Amino acid sequence: MIDVYVTGGGVAALAAALDLVEVGLSVRVAVTDAGEELPRGAVRDPEGTIAALLERLASPIGGDRESAERAGRPDAAPRAVPPEAVALPGARGGWQLQPLPAVLGAPAVPLSSECLAILGGGGAFRAYLDRLKPLLTIGKTREFGALVRSRFGRTALDRLVEPLIRERFGVAPEHVDVAVAAPGLNEALSRSGSLSAAVLAYSERHVARETRVIPAGGWGAARDALLERLALYGAQLADARPTAVRLGDDEHRVEEADGGRFETRAVVLDRGRRVDASGPAVSCEGEASEPRLPAAARVRARASVGVEAPVAIPGAARVRTVELPSGERWSVRVSRRGEADWEAELRGPAAPAEAVARQPDPEELAAALTGAGLSPRAGTEWRTRRYAAPHARIEQRDEARAAVDDLDGRFRGSALPVGSSLHGDDLSAALETARAQAVGLRRRLTGIAD
Missing domain, CATH: 1.10.3110.10 (protoporphyrinogen ix oxidase, domain 3)
Incomplete structure (x- = not known):
């Protein structure tokens, strides 16, 4: 039996795994298909939670700069990106x-x-x-x-x-x-x-x-640094995708796609960043009702496409609101991607998850851009995805936290749901919650607390 199974490789899940494995607990992490879960660029970090993790990854373990194994990863160091006028x-x-x-x-x-x-x-x-x-x-x-x-x-x-x-x-x-x-x-x-x-x-x-933060070498470098640190502490890094999790009163079972089966004292359920990302099926052993996994209550669609260069305003992205033929009001940000390329990112209205079940219609989006004086660049394709909508009300934030705490409490802290999709696509909040949960779990698993 292992101590903890981590079902995904998102940033919050890997950070929780690191907090668990560094105290000697046996941890297995499924790290497949995590690239889409990484942030695309710099992200807001109002409490400094993300920067603290990146500083930790950039620094050598225990301050030992002589050992190559204990060296830090400078490309994971946080780089601040101050806000700019649009x-x-x-x-x-x-x-x-x-x-x-x-x-x-x-x-x-x-x-x-x-x-x-x-x-x-x-x-x-x-x-x-x-x-x-x-x-x-x-x-x-x-x-x-x-x-x-x-x-x-x-x-x-x-x-x-x-x-x-x-x-x-x-x-x-x-x-x-x-x-x-x-x-x-x-x-x-x-x-x-x-x-x-x-x-x-x-x-x-x-x-x-x-002020936003991004690793010096990009989010891929930060993820690599997390995986290296996990391997150094002896975590099992699995290539197989978990397909089923059965939660029990005293222990849990995880099945992987290649047939592997594992018994574990605790499980970290990575709910990821994208609301449409598939995860393992979760069920209960010995209980009449299945667990209700926390999920994003409100969702918004995003779409991006290359556009012809607009009239230049040095160093400034352009932001405006457009109305689609359907009547929906979308936000458009046009910014430079490289020396000559420009990209338009459109963000749809926040709505209940069931109301944003379909991906946006590219023809509607293109019509909205044209109406705003922008032209999709020939040869570029639309990139569409759905994420949790940011919390706009205190009640929305509190309800999301309560849903996470409910599953955590139901299994006495041995089933931890983590991921940005549970926190309004806010990596900072997701990371803060995941690490707090992991610290509580490791205290219980090591016998420090009941």
Whole structure:
């Protein structure tokens, strides 16, 4: 019997495996087909959880720099990617750089030249009235859209905030909690007396929260570093794909595609990043009801395609909202991929998982791009996939955590569901939860705790 079986090779699952194997537990990890589970680029890391893991992989074990076996992986070291201004549709057409400082589009200086170029004179002056308007509700506005509309007006909400909020969350700003989008902004508003002053006071914290992280050598290098570290500690790295997991009261059983069968004291169920990724069938032994595995309650589709080079704005991606012939509102980001290639990434609306069962229609997406003045590049193909939608409400985040805790508690901490799809496609939150669960599990398996 082994101590722990890990059913996949996503970042959160491998990090949990490392926390378990480094204390001497026997761990078997199924690492096949994990490439699609890796992030595509730099990701948000507001609490520094991802950067801490990457620093750990980049550093030698125990500080021993003499032994090649204990050496770190410099290509896994975290590289910070600060947020940059994007270009938004201007008041007179074309593209204009968004005003900074800002919090998800809400500006600190409503009468700046950038605000005037996007909002026009009337819209910018309406936003400036925020400085003169008394604060009637101190830190009580829940929805980000309602807060911006009441302080800056509808034009600022539609042109500055809506494109960025819809890109991030897949819903209109009126359906996003301030406490989720910008924790602490309402408190800054109470102290400052106006939203523009609050944005200015909050801007450094916002930049820190929005700074993304990526391994120096890419996510493939970080995954390789995790696998090397696991092998160094003696983990079994399996090429066979697990097909079935049977959870029992005292022990669990795992079957692999090549016929291998394993008894294990605990299992880490990697739910991965993509909501349509297949995993092993999970059932129970000796119980009337099968376990209800946590899954993404809300999903959004994404699609990307190469496009002809738009009018250049040095160093700036372009972000806007488009409407498909079906009436759905999608976010579009056009950014440079290499020296000469440009790519459009479209993100669909967040919706219940059953409502996003189909992949988007490329013809509808192409029509939306054409309507926005963009042309798919000849010879390039659409790339479509589905991911969990980010949590826009506190309740959504709490419900997702409760679903993870429910399975964890049902099997007394010996069945740990992990993966970004359980946390609104948030690798930082998934990693934090997976490592906390793994620490609790290793304490029980080593006899430190009951």
